[in-house]
Amino acid sequence: MRYALMIYTEAGYDEGLSEVERAAMLGEYAALFDDERCVGAARLQPAETATSVRVDGGRTLMTDGPFADTKEVLGGFCLLEADNLDEAIELAARIPAVRFGGTVEVRPVVQR
């Protein structure tokens, strides 16, 4: 089955880290994204760079900032091919952001 892992973190959750710790974390992300079960992944720029777009009566409306104004914001995602939910949860728990108080939402992807 295919799963989407959506990674939510507080802004600046990694600011207190030393250079060494940050490098280690990036290494962990790289290892996870290189896992053969990971079929696509991306880290996102900070939420301040977000533009929310809607269309109303043919007019394109833009708002500066993320869709939901919450303390935790979507910081990245990963598409997984896993046997079952347990396997997906195990990989989700290995995402470094979780160690720093982040949350990973695991959702099965609609199969076409």
Place this chain on the structure above:
Amino acid sequence: MLASLVGFLGDFDRAEEAAQEAFALAAQRWPEAGTPSNPGAWLTTTARNRAIDRIRRERTLAEKIHLLPATEAVMDEFDETVIKDERLELIFTCCHPALALDGQVALTLRALGGLQTADIARAFLVSEETMKRRLTRAKTKIRATGIPFAVPDAHRLPERLDAVLAVIYLIYNEGYSGRIDLGAEAISLGRVLAELMPDEPDVHGLLALMMIHHARRQARFSGDDLVLLEDQDRSLWDLDEIAAGRAVLDRAIGLGGRGAYVVQAAIASLQTREQIDWPQVAELYRRLAELTGSLVVELNRAVAVAQAGDPAKALQAVDRLDLDSYLYFHSTRGELLRRLGRDAEARAAYLRALELATTTPERRFLTGRLEQL
């Protein structure tokens, strides 16, 4: 039977449907043809065959082609060993922590306990509609998210077993307030689990705890009123069940069990002795407090210290606890102050407890204590 069908079909709804068909068929055939030598196996095999037929029919309908030849359903001959006992897989699926807790509880009672949806609804004081929705939501999530029908790997097992035990204990505690006997349901679930996982000390610990408590259920209430342990009519206790519970506790301890359920069962066991060893009970509560970090456990420990003969030390311990909004904190203080001859303070503590009382039996109990001062 349902466990093996869910395992085989990978779907709760199909399994339930197939089981119902098999029972209906049995009701039709057995009176005439006689009951088969192994009724359980007959039902399971029949249900499987029915389900396969149904899946074929649905597929055929959907594709409008006949790719699969209809097979002869063989119902008289089967090897019983082929039908695997998959109740353990079913337990772990029903109690998967990705499901809402109320859904885990409902599904466990439905699929493993074999309870009807209406009965489960009544036990939890919700409408049948609500309970049906709860079950559907859980079953849908299992299917849609790929929750496996499997016993977790060794490295995940301790955590997942904790979740299973928590669900069973939750069911037990629902029965405690005396609606339908969910206590007995929880115990039979505990027995199944202990049979399937004979080497897990915590499983035996929980089973022992439930059995020893359950054995005293008749004595625990007088009408609506809660009867304290020391005032309980011991002739109402089920001594056989207590003995059986103690044997299960011995097994848990023999397996090296030192977890919270084992300690609680040991406390319950000591409290059913003719002469209660209160210093030992206090020591076990100390261990339990370490394991759980619970202030309510600390409160119970203080009560045991008082029973062991040192109400002054108990009061000191109680006064250190931050439990101001907890009724039993104040009623315990009241009792300790009374024993120390500080009646005015005892009265104040009981009055504070009375303010927090929400049920008539609680009020009646506290008013009685105030009158005795």
